[in-house]
Amino acid sequence: MCRRGSGTRCPGSWEAVHGRIEPGERPEQAAVRELFEETGLQPARLFNITVQPFYMQTAGIVTAAVVFAAFVDEPATVRVAEEHDAFEWLAAADAEQRFV
Numbered sequence: 846m847c848r849r850g851s852g853t854r855c856p857g858s859w860e861a862v863h864g865r866i867e868p869g870e871r872p873e874q875a876a877v878r879e880l881f882e883e884t885g886l887q888p889a890r891l892f893n894i895t896v897q898p899f900y901m902q903t904a905g906i907v908t909a910a911v912v913f914a915a916f917v918d919e920p921a922t923v924r925v926a927e928e929h930d931a932f933e934w935l936a937a938a939d940a941e942q943r944f945v
Contacts, residue, residue: 846940847883850930859933859943863910872911880915884932885924888915 846859864879866872873891880886894912901908923932935943 846933846935846943847925847929848931848933850928853928859940861940862915873913876911876913876915883926883929886915886917886921889918890916892916 846861849856849858849860851857862880862883864875864882866875867878870878873893876891877888880888892914894914897910897912898907899910900906925932
């Protein structure tokens with residue numbers, strides 16, 4: 846998980862890697878790109894977990910997030926993106942407790 850840095854939306858909150866699909870991208874391509882942009886990591890394996898609908902209040906629309914699980918081979922060196930100031934590897938139950 847990555848912690849939002851000061852001067853960003855929701856500073857201090859913990860979040861999973863996420864982002865938007867760019868024009869011409871497939872969801873799995875966007876997942877790999879976002880993982881690299883936010884952590885510097887390349888997945889060894891990528892699995893589609895679910896599609897989660899949600900309301901995007903700023904746009905006034907209901908949309909969907911394609912959720913993936915990425916597996917990274919060890920050793921893995923994380924490089925956090927500008928919007929983050931820290932990261933931690935956590936078990937799923939521990940990560941869930943950090944979500945706002």
